[in-house]
Amino acid sequence: MTGLLEGKRVLVTGVLTEASIAFSVARIAQEQGASVVLTGFGRGLSLTRRIARRLPTEPPVVELDVTDEEHLAELSAKVLEHVDGLDGVMHAIGFAPESVLGGKPFVEAAWSEVGTALQVSTWSLASLTRATMPLFGERASIVGLDFDASVAWPSYDWMGVAKAGLASAARYLARDLGPSGVRVNLVAAGPLRTMAAKSIPGFSKFEEVWGTRAPLGWDIADTTPAARACVALLSDWFPATTGEIVHVDGGFHAVGA
DSSP states (O other): OOOTTTTOEEEEOOOOSTTSHHHHHHHHHHHTTOEEEEEEOTTHHHHHHHHHTTSSSOOOEEEOOTTOHHHHHHHHHHHHTTOSOEEEEEEOOOOOOGGGSSSSOGGGOOHHHHHHHHIIIIIHHHHHHHHHGGGEEEEEEEEEEEOOOSSOOTTTHHHHHHHHHHHHHHHHHHHHHGGGTEEEEEEEEOOOOOHHHHTSTTTHHHHHHHHHHOTTOOOTTOOHHHHHHHHHHHSTTOTTOOSOEEEESTTGGGSOO
């Protein structure tokens, strides 16, 4: 049986541990026939290379810091050392300094630290897209990871703002890139015990409420449902879907308190 991504070439960012959604995306993408290239940077680069060995086939890892214009300019050439183009890009990048998380007075956050959160978590969707566009053929799919930003969550603070910006950026990218055959979509997963989640003070509050309110229930340790949605959007099975946010949260977003 032919896999969903048979013959596809996919760049996956954000693989740091086996608990990350990006790791599950890379694993399932390979199982579905894709050639995968990973990115990593800084101290995390060695972690990415180490964790890459735990995938079904060890993929190449290229260095990419999305805040470094030189890295972005060199990305296409680095990817072309391993594959002859890209059909899909998985954006799993997000970061906010601790000082702008955790329920501290929202209005007291410093722009230097808020700016870091927005650059890494929001603007990077556009910068990564720009850097990889030369590798696209007639069709390509970009998928990013979101967290429902329609409400103000406890402790999430400026990362919530960054995620709201990510959703808006995805819509504008979808508008501009659609005529070039590029789809841009997001997957809004429920709370998962990833490395990113560990950096959010009070994350246990999310864990406590999600399992009781989500109609389908929710397993905070299982990244597979979110990863499957990402892989489906990277495939050709959603040829007319762009600018969309697919919720993979057990249905939590659909019910009131």
